[in-house]
Amino acid sequence: MKPSQSHRLSLRGFDHHVHTWGDPAAPKLFLLHGWMDVGASFQFLVDALAGDWYAIAPDLRGYGRSAWQAQGYWFPDYVADLEALIDAFAPDETVALAGHSLGGNIVLQYAGVRPERVRRVVSLEGFGIPAENALGAPEKFAAWLDALARPIRFAPYPGIEAVALRLQKNNPRLPADKALFLARHWAEELPDGSARLLSDPRHKLPFPTVYRLEEVYAVWRRISAPVLWLAAENSSIPKWLGDHPEGAGGGGGDKLDGIRRRLAHIPHGRLVTIADAGHMLQHDQPAAVATAIEPFLAADR
Secondary structure (H helix, E strand, O other), X not given: OOOEEEEEEEEOOEEEEEEEEOOOOOOEEEEEOOOOOOHHHHHHHHHHOOOOOEEXXXXXXXXXXXOOOOXXXXXXXXXXXXXXXXXXXXXXXXXXXXXXXXXXXXXXXXXXXXXXXXXXXXXXXXXXXXXXXXXXXXXXXHHHHHHHOOOOOXXXXXXXXXXXXXXXXXXXXXOHHHHHHHHHHHEEEOOOOOEEEOOOHHHHOOOOOOOOHHHHHHHHOOOOOOEEEEEEOOOOHHHHHOOOOOOOOOOOOOOOHHHHHHHOOOOOEEEEEEOOOOOOHHHHOHHHHHHHHHHHHHOOO
């Protein structure tokens, strides 16, 4: 494995843990992880990159070894934290951004809001979330209030090895050595030998607001940088989004059709499919992901 460095820095007054790989003088690549994940999740992808990069992967607030937030988590904070991270590492540069799932949605949002600061964008399985109807707003708000009234926590695991086994259960493609590596970043061992997940359980709280897809499209249409979307061949994301023939209740059709319709709102977007991979494609096929993204990221650096 390529060696990583560990940094602690304050972003917007909030303590963050950041992983970096490579020479700080090399071209910079910012990597943002997904929901219930950590920055170290990109280790296998970084290992597969052939060129020289200074890869920068934070633990987003409330994940890994970054601080927890007392009042829950809001998507705009992640976008603002990204700007603070760029200010810290590349204040005078246009940057290359890549993100997985939640991280992909963060980098797309930032690229549309600050198009002048972004050179290239890669989103791995981050294509927005299911569209929601404004008529459901009262029920969403009530569900959020109900959830706040209930205690929320993650049950401890018997040990780090049990966390690794859970990761393999979630992703059968994940080999034991990679699962154990990730488990050591996802969790910490307690004095009694049990393991506690490092992610704040409040990330499981529902949001009280309705997701407005048209607002997202308005931001995406302002992205001026080239954008590469990577979809996993065996991902459940297209069905979850609910806007392709199967997800809408039909019996056939191109399962990526809904994703392509979303991509059409990005001026310079392209879609690539990674074979034999699920949602965690950077774990399943890191070499194929690296082959797909590296020429794209290096094109005008």
